[in-house]
Amino acid sequence: MKHLHFDSVGGASGDMILAAFLDLGVNREDLQRQLAGLPIGPFEIEASSISDRGLHGTRVNVQVVSHVHTQGGADHSQPKVHSPHRGLREIRALIEGSQLLAAVKATSLRVFQRLAEAEAQVHGTTPDQVHFHEVGAMDAIIDIVGACLGLQRLGVAGVSVGPLPLGHGTVACAHGILPVPAPATVELLKGFPVAEADEPFELVTPTGAALLTTWKTLETFPSGSRILKVGQGFGHRTLNGRPNVLRAMLMESDSVAGTGPATDAGPATDACLMLECNLDDLTPELTGSLMKRLLTAGALDVFLTPVQMKKQRPGILLTVLCQPEQRPAMLDLIFRESTTFGIREYPVKRTVLERRHESVETPFGRVRVKIGRWQGADITVSPEYEDCLCLSEKAGVPVRVVYEAALIRNAE
Numbered sequence: 001m002k003h004l005h006f007d008s009v010g011g012a013s014g015d016m017i018l019a020a021f022l023d024l025g026v027n028r029e030d031l032q033r034q035l036a037g038l039p040i041g042p043f044e045i046e047a048s049s050i051s052d053r054g055l056h057g058t059r060v061n062v063q064v065v066s067h068v069h070t071q072g073g074a075d076h077s078q079p080k081v082h083s084p085h086r087g088l089r090e091i092r093a094l095i096e097g098s099q100l101l102a103a104v105k106a107t108s109l110r111v112f113q114r115l116a117e118a119e120a121q122v123h124g125t126t127p128d129q130v131h132f133h134e135v136g137a138m139d140a141i142i143d144i145v146g147a148c149l150g151l152q153r154l155g156v157a158g159v160s161v162g163p164l165p166l167g168h169g170t171v172a173c174a175h176g177i178l179p180v181p182a183p184a185t186v187e188l189l190k191g192f193p194v195a196e197a198d199e200p201f202e203l204v205t206p207t208g209a210a211l212l213t214t215w216k217t218l219e220t221f222p223s224g225s226r227i228l229k230v231g232q233g234f235g236h237r238t239l240n241g242r243p244n245v246l247r248a249m250l251m252e253s254d255s256v257a258g259t260g261p262a263t264d265a266g267p268a269t270d271a272c273l274m275l276e277c278n279l280d281d282l283t284p285e286l287t288g289s290l291m292k293r294l295l296t297a298g299a300l301d302v303f304l305t306p307v308q309m310k311k312q313r314p315g316i317l318l319t320v321l322c323q324p325e326q327r328p329a330m331l332d333l334i335f336r337e338s339t340t341f342g343i344r345e346y347p348v349k350r351t352v353l354e355r356r357h358e359s360v361e362t363p364f365g366r367v368r369v370k371i372g373r374w375q376g377a378d379i380t381v382s383p384e385y386e387d388c389l390c391l392s393e394k395a396g397v398p399v400r401v402v403y404e405a406a407l408i409r410n411a412e
Contacts (some may be wrong), residue, residue, distance in 0.1 A: 001354060002228070003251045005221040006212060008164050010235055010244035011203025014143025014355040015060045017211055019233030020248040021150035022047050023058040030153070031146050037099045038145065040138050045117055045146070050234045052243040057232025062139035067380040086141075088116045095145065096296070099390055101368075107148040107214070110298045112330070115210045118187040140207055147211050154250060155356050164189065165197035185209045194215070199239050208246075217325070225251040233412050272300065272350045273324050275331070277340040278307060280315030288315065290337040294320055297329050300350075321348070353380065362405040364391040369410050381410050 006020075007010070022028055032045050044063040049056065091112050095105050110178035116127035123130070151159075169180045180202045181189070188209040197203060228250045235244040279287070287304065294302045301321040309315040318338070322330050327345070334343055353372035360367055367387045372380035385399075392399040 001253060002150070002155055003158045003160070003218075003253055004154060004156045004220050004227060005225075005249045005251060006161045007249070008158070008162060008204075010165070010207030010239055010246065011166055011167070011197075012212055012246050013205040013235060014140060014147060014207035014211060015062065016233040016235050016246040017248075018045075018143055018150060018210060019047065019058040019060040020231040020246050021147065021154070021233070022060065022231070023233060024154065024229050024231030024250055025247060026150045029242040031149055034100060034149055035142055035146055038141070039094050039097060040141060041383050043138065043142060047144070052234060052245065054237075055232060055243050057234050057245060057247055058353075059234040059236065062142050064138050088130060091141065092296075094141075099144070099386060100149065101152060101384060101386060102295070103154050104145070104149050104300045106296055107151070109296050111144055111148065111210045111214045114188065114214050114296065115206060118184045118206065118210070118317045121187050122183040129231045132352070143207060144211065151215065153357070156250070158217045158222075159212075159215040161192070161212045161216045162220070162222050163193040163195040163328075164209070164212070165195045165199075167197055167199040167201045169200040169202075171202045174379045182206055188213055193219075198241065201237060201239065203239075212345075217323070221249070221251050222253040225253040227251050230252060238374075271324060272348050273322055273327055273399060274348050275320040275322065275327075275334065275343050275345050277318050277334065277343045278309055278315055278336070279318055279338060279340060280309045280313045282316075282339050285293050286337070287318075290318070290333070292338060293333055294330065297333060298322070298326055299330060322352075350373040358410070360406055360409040362391070362402060362409055364395045364397070364402050364405065367391065367402065367409075369406055371410075381407060383407065 006017075010016075018031075022031075028045055028047050035043075035045075040066070046061040048059050048061070050059040053058075088402045090220055092109060095108050095112075097107070100108075113127065116130045119130045120127045166181050170177050171182055172178075172179050173182065180200075181204060182202060184206040185202075185204055188206060189204070192213055208211060231248045231250070233246045233248070235246075237244055267368070282290075291302045291304070299320050299322045301319075301394045303319050304384075305317040305319065307315050318334070318340075320330055324347075334340060352373055355370055355372050358369055358371060360369055367385040370384065371378050374380075383403050385403075388399050388402040388406065392402045395402070
């Protein structure tokens with residue numbers, strides 16, 4: 001299975017991560033096309049080759065109508081035109097209203113949720129009351145959602161992150177002059193390894209910290225991993241004593257998230273957590289909303305089972321499958337959005353097929369398909385429903401027709 005490992009020399013920001021993905025071979029035109037579905041206005045992702053202190057890689061600029069805003073190592077010497085401030089609700093609405101894959105939407109929203117929680121902790125408020133400034137700008141949204149889309153395109157099963165270097169000094173932002181690292185960055189990096197760097201600049205931005213800490217599943221890459229590709233994303237500031245670069249290594253290993261070996265006899269396994277509770281006094285409308293929010297927050301699966309409860313009351317069993325690190329967010333959602341007084345939990349082991357994503361051309365347009373592999377052979381093909389739905393609406397044909405066309409083309 002594939003694994004992605006990040007090593008940071010010059011720091012981490014949203015556009016440095018995006019640049020590293022492009023340097024790994026993620027298609028820029030594909031990212032541009034998919035992100036164009038976000039209702040935020042016209043933009044252009046520009047990628048250029050860059051060399052610094054003997055290292056070569058990619059630098060990204062996000063051009064927004066009539067102005068250019070660059071991040072990358074938080075280069076605040078660059079001219080900046082502020083976009084309207086956005087709150088978590090506005091950002092959630094624009095992401096959920098896009099045609100992106102459900103997994104990309106969920107990961108992007110998890111990143112923004114972490115950012116909102118960090119900002120809320122710093123400023124003594126709640127996540128829903130936080131109004132993003134720099135992070136709410138249009139190009140920063142493109143960096144975050146684009147990075148989550150790039151991660152999905154790489155098809156990795158796990159992510160590890162080495163210690164992140166922290167600069168010193170001060171940084172100017174919408175709140176005024178703040179110490180480096182910025183307070184939100186410090187909040188996001190609690191519990192994660194960091195390293196001292198004698199650079200009087202902001203090296204790790206809140207955006208970069210939120211992305212990497214949200215994605216991280218392992219402290220380091222699985223032992224015995226094989227390096228497939230290396231991507232290097234450069235920031236825009238020239239540092240004093242080191243290259244301003246973030247390195248991403250795409251690796252292949254015989255395990256998923258370090259939990260067990262994969263052999264030709266079957267796929268690998270990973271450790272998950274099952275949460276469940278009985279509900280007999282929650283209206284159907286609120287039940288549906290809870291399911292949606294759990295899936296949006298990153299739950300692997302959510303399902304409802306009819307049950308007969310005490311006092312002869314009909315009820316439902318809510319079951320949530322998630323990664324162990326998602327436990328706090330899942331518990332918070334269930335307690336806040338339902339009427340339960342208790343949640344049962346227990347660890348489970350999940351066997352997963354090796355999988356990859358490909359695209360096929362149909363008479364109605366391009367459809368992405370997910371392919372599952374078992375014992376060295378492809379056995380399961382699943383066209384992406386959202387792609388099929390979008391094309392069926394444009395062509396005025398049933399979704400099933402597009403779905404079956406994708407299966408036929410994939411088999412050819």
